[in-house]
Amino acid sequence: MPKTVVLSTRLAPEQEKRLQRKARQLGRPLSETGALLIEEGLRLDEFAFIDFRDSRIGRQAYIQGSTLAIWEVVWIARGYRNNIAKTAGHLRLPPLKVRAALNYAEAFAEEIGIAIAEHSAADFTSLSRMLPQAEVLSVSKRK
Numbered sequence: 001m002p003k004t005v006v007l008s009t010r011l012a013p014e015q016e017k018r019l020q021r022k023a024r025q026l027g028r029p030l031s032e033t034g035a036l037l038i039e040e041g042l043r044l045d046e047f048a049f050i051d052f053r054d055s056r057i058g059r060q061a062y063i064q065g066s067t068l069a070i071w072e073v074v075w076i077a078r079g080y081r082n083n084i085a086k087t088a089g090h091l092r093l094p095p096l097k098v099r100a101a102l103n104y105a106e107a108f109a110e111e112i113g114i115a116i117a118e119h120s121a122a123d124f125t126s127l128s129r130m131l132p133q134a135e136v137l138s139v140s141k142r143k
Contacts, residue, residue: 009034025054047107049100060115061104063097071115073101 011019023033036059040052049064061070073091077098080086084102088095105112 047104049097050104063101070101070104071112073098074105074112075116077102
C-alpha cells in the first residue's frame with residue numbers, strides 16, 4: 001500500500017455538511033470521502049470529457065454528456081481493435097470523446113481492466129436481474 005499523507009483542511013460549515021451528506025450516500029468515512037473527491041477532482045482536471053457518477057456498482061468514470069462508463073467505451077473499442085473512428089461511429093460519439101476515454105483507460109488501466117473483467121464474468125441471468133428488459137439476440141455475420 002502506498003504511503004499516505006495526512007492533510008488538514010479548513011471547510012466552511014456548509015461544505016462540511018455537504019461532505020458529510022456525500023459520505024453518508026457513499027457509506028464511507030468522512031476522510032475517505034474527502035480523499036476520493038480530491039482524487040476525482042484531480043482526474044477531472046487532468047482528463048478531458050470525463051465525469052464521475054454514482055452507479056449501482058459504485059463511483060465510476062463516465063464520458064461527459066453520455067450514459068457510457070469509460071470501461072464500456074474501452075470494451076467496445078477493443079472490438080474494433082482500438083480504431084477510434086469505428087468506435088465513435090458505433091457509439092455515435094465524437095472521436096475526441098472516444099480518444100479521451102482511451103487516454104483515461106491508459107492512465108488507469110488496472111481500474112478499467114477490473115471493470116471489464118467483472119462485466120465479462122457476468123452471465124445472462126445476473127445481467128437480466130439488473131436489466132429486466134434484456135434479451136438474447138442471434139446475429140449472423142454478413143459476408
